Amino acid sequence: MYDAVTITGSLAVNLEIFKARLNVPDNMDVLLRRFRSGAFESLLLAIDGMCDAKEIDEQVLKPCMDLPESAGEEVPPEARVAYLMAHAVSVLPMKMKDNVDEIIADALSGQSILLCEGCATACVMDTRGFEKRTIGKPEAERVVLGPHESFSESIRTNITLLRRIVQREELITEFISVGGSMKTRCALLYLRGTAEEALLERIRRRLYAADYDFAMTTGEVEQLIEDHPLSLIPQCVRTERPDRAASFLAEGQIVILTDGSPAALGTPATLLHQLHTPDDTAMRWQYGTFLRIVRMLGVAIHVLLPGLYLAILRFHQELFSPMMLTSVYETSSRVPIPVFLEALLMTLAFDLISEAGLRAPGTMGNALGIVSGLILGQSAVSADIVSPLLLIVVAASGLGGFCVPNYALSIGLKIVQLLLLCAGAAGGLYAMLLVLLALSCALLRMQSIGSPLTAPVSPPRPGNPDLLLRMPLRFQRAKAFFAARSKADTSAQRIRACYRVQAATASLSVGAMTYALGAGVAMPLCLNAAWLAALPVLPACILLCIVSRRMLVRRSAARLMHAISALLLGGCALFVCVALMSLAKETLLPRARASFIVLATVVFFLFALPAGQSGAMRVCFALRRMLPLGLFLLGAGALSFETTAGLFPLLGTGAKTTALCSCYMLAAALPTLLIALPPSELKDLSAQEREESVPRCRFFLLRILPGALMGILLLAALSLCSTYEGMMAQRTWGERMLILCSSTPRAGFSGMLLALLQLLSLALAALCLLPGALNAARYALRRKEQTP
C-alpha cells in the first residue's frame, strides 16, 4: 500500500509509511514522536538505543516545542523543515533528504529524522549515541615501541583516529554503502594528489559492483574487491593500528574502513607490506633491519623446514653427517608409523593446539597451549610414536610461523607448508623446488587491485627502498610507487627499469659465457674450437652495441632486429632441445640422474615461460632469456668440440658443426643483443625522447661486470675440481658426464659444482621470469586502465 519512493507533504501519510516500513507497533525499538513546533506539527523518527536521547531532548525536541504558537506561520509549508533547522534545532551535521529508503537507512544507523506537516523533505540529524567500545590496545599487531592505539568498531571513531594523525586538508573521506539487501557503510580514505586516481576509481567500481548480501567486516570487503579469489596469499593488508593505516595513506594507498569492524584495509598492497611491522620503522634502521632478517628467516623455516626434513630423510640421506644419521636412524627405527604420516600428524597437531589456544577464553588459551604441547610432545616421544628430531623440526617450524606479522598470510603460508611437506615426501628436494617455482610463478603474476603483488622486486619499481632491508630514513622517499606521478616521469622510470632488467640478464649471460669460454680455453688440449670460432663475432657485437644502440631505437630498425634475433633464437633453441633429448638417453647411464635433474629443470623453465606470454613471436623472443642457461650447461658439459658434437647424434658432421657454431655464436652475441634491443616501452615516446632515454655505457658496464666476475669465480671452482682431470681424460661425452655426476653432494668440488649449477639455473630461471612477469603485469595494467 505504501510503496512510496519519496516522502509526501502529509505528515499523517508519512507516519503511516514509516509505520508500515518499520513494522510499528510490532517493532518496539522505533520511536515516532509527533509534537507541536510553533504553528505546525512535526514528527521525529529515531531508533531507540541507537541515538543519543539526551541530545534529541535538549537540542531538537525542547527548542522546537518551546517555539511560540505563531512561529512559522508566514513560512511556506515546503520550507518548514529548513525553518526549524535555522531557528530551533542545534545539531550538527544535518542533511536534507526525501528518499524513503535512504531516510530509513539513516534512521537505522542511529540518526534521527525530522519531518514537518506540509513539507516533502526530511532533515537527517546525526544524533548517534549508541554504546561502543573504548579505544583499546591492538591484539594482533602488538609492538614494543610505537603507539598502542587500535581501531574500534565505530567507523566515526576510526576516522577520527586517522584524522588526528593525518592532519592534512588533502585527506578525503568518501562513504559508500556496500552490499545487497543489508548494506554496510564503508569509508574510503585517501590523500588527494597522492593516491593515484585510476586506482581509486577501480576500487570505487568494485565496491559499487559488489552484490553480496551482507558484507559486515573489512575481511568480507577484501574478498569482494580482490583480484585472485583462489589465491593462498592475501592481496590487501589489514591493520588494526591507526598509525599503520596513516602510513598507508602517506604512501599513496587507499584505506577502507567499515562500520562495525575494528580493522582498516590498506589497498593496493604488496607481499612485503604483509611482512613489515610498525616496529621496523619505529626503531633505528639497524635494529629494524635485523628484526626483518630474523622474521624472513622465521618465514623460511616455517615454510620449508618440515618439507626439507622429509625430503632429506627419504631421498637425500647423504646430506646428514654420519653422527647425525646414526642418531636419526636409531630414533626413527623405534617409530612404528611412516615418517610422512608422522610429520603430517605432528604438523596438524601443532595447528590444532594453536587454533585451540586462540579460541579458548582468556588465560586458558596459554595454559592450553603449554599443557597440550607438553602432553602431546612428551608423551608421543615417550611412547615412541614420533621421533624427537621431528618434534624439534615441527616446533621450530611453528615458531617461525608466529614470526609472520599478518595473520591471514600466516594461514596461507601454513597451507604452502603442507604442500611442500607432501612434495618433499613424494619427490624430494627436486619436487620441492618444482612446487616452489610453480608457486613463485603464480606469485609473480598476482596483482593487488591491478598493481603487481611482488613489486617493487618484480617488476622493479622506483620508490621506497624500505623493502627487505630497512634502509636509513634519509634514503627513503615519502611516497611508494603506488602514488600518482606525472606520465612522463612514470614512463622514464619504466624504461630505466626495463633497461636495468636487460642489463642484469646480459650480466648473467656474460657470466655464463665467461665460464663456458674459460672452461674451453683453459683445457690443456685446447680443443674447444667452437668457442674459438665464435670469438670473431664478439668485436662485431661490441661495435654494434656502441654504434647502433641509439640507432636501434628507431622503430623499423628495431623491428627488423627483433625479427632476425627471434628467428636465430628459435633455431638455436631447437638445437638445444635436440641436445637435451640426446642427454635424456644418457640417463640410462648410472649416476647421471643429477645431471638430468639439472637439465629437466631447465626444460621445465623453458616451457613454463611462454605460458604468460602471448603470440608466437613473443614466445620465440622470450626464449632469448633462457638461452644463456642452455649454453652455459653446454659449455660446462662440453669440454671439447668433438665431444660436444656428440650431442647431436641425429645430425651429419657438417650440420653438427653448423649447429654448434651457431649456438655458440649466438651465445657470444647474446649480451649485445640484450643491451642493444630497445624495450617496447619506448614506442610510446617521440623520436627525440626515445634517443634520450637510452642509458649511457657506464650504466651497462657497472651491471655487467659482476656477471663476468661470477663466471671467473665459477671457473676457479672448476679448476679446483678434483675430478676435472679424470673427466678430461675421457673421450666420450657420456663418460665425462658420468664422472662429473659421480660424486654425492659431500664429495668435494665436483659436488659443489653440481649444486652451484642447480642453484644458478634456478636463480637464472627466476631472474628470467621477472621480465616476463614485468611485461605481463604491464600489459594487464594497461588493458585494465584502458577499460572504461
Next chain:
Amino acid sequence: MKRLFVFLLLLCTLMLSGCSGGQDIESCLFVISMAVDPAEGGNLTVTVKALSGTQEAAAPQSAASPAPQESPNGEATEPGYVVMSATAGSCLAALDLLGATTPRTVNLSQLQEVVLAQTLAESGAALTILREIHALFEANGNAVVVVTPDNAGDFIRRQYAMFGIRLSQYLQVLFEHFEELGTIPPNAHLSAVVSAMESSLIDAAAVYAAANDFNSTLVLPGGSVTDRLPGHLPRTSPARNEYLGSAVFSGPRMVGTLTGDETTMLRLLLGRAQATSFVLDNAMMQIIKRSRIQRELRCEDEGAVLSVSISMHLLLSAGAQERTSADLAAQIERSAASLIARLQALGSDALGFGRLAVRQHRDIDSWENSAWPEAYRRAQVRATADIHIR
C-alpha cells in the same frame, strides 16, 4: 589449455626426474665400512659394517653361512653396528646377496672407508670393484680407499671406536688425524682414486694399512718411526689397525707401497703439506707456511726431464737443530729425487707429470701416440729445494 599444458609438463618433469625412489630411513642398511676379499673359485667376499639401529650389540651374520658365528679373531662387535658378509661371483652380486638376505636396502651414502685386500689390488680388479661400488651403489665419493695385506673382512671387524665416540665419527677423526700427520696419501678418496685409475694423466695412491699384531716395548732401530710400512710397528694402544703409507697404482693395478716418510714427501711434492711435521735427525720440524712446489717437464736432447722445485719455511718444533739450511735442502732434494725415481721404477705417475706432458700435444691422437708411459720411465729427475729455517 595453457594451464593444462603447463600442469602436464610439470607432472612429466616430476615423473621423468627419477625422483620417485624415496625410502623411509628405517628400511635402509647404512654401511659405514666395507671390505672386499678374494674367495675360493674366483669369487669375492664382501664384508660390511653397518648401523644396526639399536645400541645393543648384534651377533655377526654371514649370508653364505647364516648361522651366527664369532669373528675369526674373536673380536666383539661394537654396540650399534652389525657386521655381515656375503660371497658371490662379483662385488655387485655379493652386495645384491646382502640386500636380499637382509631385510634392508643396502645404502652406501654414509660409507667412510672401502678396504681392499692387497691380492685383489695387485690383480687389477680394483678398478672394476671400485667403479661398481661408486657408480651403481651411489657410494659416498669421500670414502677413503684402503689396501691391506691382511684379510680385509677381519680388518674392519677389528676396528671399533675408541675414546668414547661412535665408529662413524671415529673414522672421520682418524683419517683427518693421519692427514694432518702426513702419513697417508692425499686424494685417497673413492671418487679421486676411481678417476685417477681411469685417467692416463695421473696414477692413484690409496691408504696402506695393516694389523700390528705384536705387543712389544722394544725400541725400533733406524731413524724415523714413520719410515716403515704398516704392521712393522709394535702395538702400544688398544687399536689393532695401523694406517701408515701408501699403496701406489699404475692404472688399475697396484704396483708397490710407500712408507710413511715417503708418503709425507709425496704429499709435500703434491703441495698438500700445509700442517705436516717431520723428523730429521734429532729435530722435529714443522712446515709453517704453504710450500710453493713447482713441477716442470722439460724436453731436452737426451729425453724428458722431470723437475721439482720446493720452497718452504720450516719451524723447529722439538729437539735440537744442528744442520744448516743447505744440508737440509740437500737431504730433501735427495728424498724427493729418490721418491720420484722409485715411482718411475714402479711405473706409477702418482705425482701427475702426465698433466704437464699432455699440454704439449694439440689433440688426443697425438697425445696417445706419444708413448708417454715409456718416456716417463726413462726421464731424468732433477730436484731443487730452497729451505728457510725460522
